[in-house]
Amino acid sequence: MSQRPSYAVGTGLFIVLGFAALAYLATQTTSVANSHRGSAYEVTTRFVNVGQLKVRAPVKVAGVRVGSVDAIDLVPGKEEAKVTLSIDDSHKDIPDDSVATIYTSGLLGDQYVGLQFGQSKTPVKAGGELAFTRPAQQLEEMIGKFFGGGSAPDRLGGTFHVTGNFTNIGGLQPGAAVKLAGVPIGSVESVVVKPGSSEATVTLAIDKRYSQIPDDSAAAVFTSGLIGSQYVAIQPGGSPEYLADGDELVLTQSALQLEDLIGKFLVNGSPSDNKNGSAPGGNQPDNAGKK
Amino acid sequence: MTTRDDNVVIRSLAQIGACGLFLINILGAVPRSFRYFSETLRQIWFVGAMSLTIVMTCGLFVGMVLGLQLYDVLSIFGGTSATGTVVAIAIYRELGPVVTALLFAGRAGTSVTAEIGLMRATDQLDAMEMMAVDPVAYVVAPRFLAGVVALPLLAVVFCAMGVFGGHLVGVTWLGIDNGTFWSNMTASVDVHKDIIDGVLLKSFAFGIVVSLIAVFQGYTTPPTSEGVAYATTRTVVASSIAILALDFVLTSFLI
Numbered sequence: 001m002s003q004r005p006s007y008a009v010g011t012g013l014f015i016v017l018g019f020a021a022l023a024y025l026a027t028q029t030t031s032v033a034n035s036h037r038g039s040a041y042e043v044t045t046r047f048v049n050v051g052q053l054k055v056r057a058p059v060k061v062a063g064v065r066v067g068s069v070d071a072i073d074l075v076p077g078k079e080e081a082k083v084t085l086s087i088d089d090s091h092k093d094i095p096d097d098s099v100a101t102i103y104t105s106g107l108l109g110d111q112y113v114g115l116q117f118g119q120s121k122t123p124v125k126a127g128g129e130l131a132f133t134r135p136a137q138q139l140e141e142m143i144g145k146f147f148g149g150g151s152a153p154d155r156l157g158g159t160f161h162v163t164g165n166f167t168n169i170g171g172l173q174p175g176a177a178v179k180l181a182g183v184p185i186g187s188v189e190s191v192v193v194k195p196g197s198s199e200a201t202v203t204l205a206i207d208k209r210y211s212q213i214p215d216d217s218a219a220a221v222f223t224s225g226l227i228g229s230q231y232v233a234i235q236p237g238g239s240p241e242y243l244a245d246g247d248e249l250v251l252t253q254s255a256l257q258l259e260d261l262i263g264k265f266l267v268n269g270s271p272s273d274n275k276n277g278s279a280p281g282g283n284q285p286d287n288a289g290k291k
Numbered sequence: 292m293t294t295r296d297d298n299v300v301i302r303s304l305a306q307i308g309a310c311g312l313f314l315i316n317i318l319g320a321v322p323r324s325f326r327y328f329s330e331t332l333r334q335i336w337f338v339g340a341m342s343l344t345i346v347m348t349c350g351l352f353v354g355m356v357l358g359l360q361l362y363d364v365l366s367i368f369g370g371t372s373a374t375g376t377v378v379a380i381a382i383y384r385e386l387g388p389v390v391t392a393l394l395f396a397g398r399a400g401t402s403v404t405a406e407i408g409l410m411r412a413t414d415q416l417d418a419m420e421m422m423a424v425d426p427v428a429y430v431v432a433p434r435f436l437a438g439v440v441a442l443p444l445l446a447v448v449f450c451a452m453g454v455f456g457g458h459l460v461g462v463t464w465l466g467i468d469n470g471t472f473w474s475n476m477t478a479s480v481d482v483h484k485d486i487i488d489g490v491l492l493k494s495f496a497f498g499i500v501v502s503l504i505a506v507f508q509g510y511t512t513p514p515t516s517e518g519v520a521y522a523t524t525r526t527v528v529a530s531s532i533a534i535l536a537l538d539f540v541l542t543s544f545l546i
Binding site for chain 2: 007011013015017028180
């Protein structure tokens with residue numbers, strides 16, 4: 001028993017070291033703020049689309065964390081998400097006309113709710129609602145916009161098919177958008193050259209919602225921007241009859257070849273040799289049309 | 292205790308059953324063992340403080356190798372800044388409690404088994420009973436309590452050393468930014484989920500299991516030198532299996 005004090009001291013040191021290590025882990029390697037559930041008030045928002053937003057995702061003002069997402073529910077009977085934000089009591093002064101936006105940290109990071117202050121003098125109340133929201137940006141849509149073709153609309157409502165014959169479709173690919181007044185209304189279903197014909201037959205699948213297209217409308221192959229992808233533009237005519245499934249668009253305008261345009265511009269006329277393809281609207285099918 | 296004709300399954304079941312009854316026995320003896328509190332303290336010193344060297348060294352190296360491996364893999368995805376996060380979470384949730392418990396079973400569990408087994412083989416336990424000293428209260432319970440107290444503390448020290456090792460490799464050696472390392476770690480590690488549930492709860496459960504197996508094997512060892520040798524081996528084998536199996540069960544409940 002004479003050694004008891006040294007054991008006691010050693011054991012005490014061991015226990016103190018253990019708790020010191022625990023304190024170190026708990027304070028230095030974790031964020032106590034993460035699990036800090038101090039007094040907070042709740043604000044609801046409604047989003048058309050929450051994307052990948054998750055419960056406990058941060059709520060930020062000017063990039064500073066002010067709270068977290070408490071719950072994400074579907075608004076009953078609506079295609080809307082109700083997001084409940086839990087905001088710390090120390091941030092009581094958020095204007096009630098602030099805009100809630102779902103952002104992504106970085107390109108692939110987690111999503112969070114950002115609040116931009118409005119002009120209102122009255123702060124949002126506990127249990128109140130932020131009416132102005134912007135939904136999550138879907139990366140696919142952004143990329144679609146960027147590449148200019150525009151996303152073809154989904155075909156939930158079904159489609160009807162019309163065909164058009166083009167002497168030259170340029171780089172038009174199946175799946176390219178069909179646009180009316182710049183709005184995508186369908187997509188190119190197929191591009192074929194019928195046997196015995198020198199023209200490309202393009203089948204367009206148009207959403208049934210856009211059934212009221214005059215049957216003397218013209219179809220033209222356009223390019224979005226200078227180097228964008230090609231799409232089919234429908235230019236409405238004046239006929240009282242509407243296009244029906246299986247109809248043919250008689251008036252077509254073929255793709256403009258950039259090379260031809262430059263050639264015309266430079267030599268003031270169409271190129272004399274036909275190696276590079278015919279002038280737009282010419283009868284000679286070029287290589288691109290002969291798939 | 293058992294005949295050799297018995298089926299392996301029956302024998303294992305009998306062992307587990309006897310082990311459970313022994314646990315109840317120990318828990319009943321715990322209040323009486325407080326009379327021998329200095330003995331408990333001495334055992335904490337022996338199984339806990341004396342295991343610090345091996346636990347700290349191993350923790351350091353586990354953290355270092357994790358840092359190295361994760362840096363190598365994460366650099367494929369350009370995500371080396373997540374090294375600290377992954378090192379911390381891997382150590383807190385799995386490696387810290389599990390490796391510490393395995394080391395503890397090898398370092399302390401075997402010596403407890405051998406000590407009690409030798410007491411049994413040399414009739415010391417019987418002598419205590421003759422002197423009206425309850426061997427469960429005086430010998431077994433202090434060692435059991437010491438293991439239950441020491442293992443969580445050792446696991447926490449292991450984790451701290453592991454994070455330090457990961458920092459050493461990641462920041463000092465491989466050049467991850469110091470601030471990025473810590474801020475990513477603090478942003479992702481949660482006190483409740485990772486430290487309390489991950490480190491403390493798991494290592495507490497492992498402490499109970501490892502200590503129980505060690506004292507049970509020692510207490511029920513056949514009183515021969517061969518019996519003590521087998522008992523020591525069985526402690527390591529049974530502890531390792533129990534730790535890893537329990538780890539899976541606990542994780543599936545905690546996650």
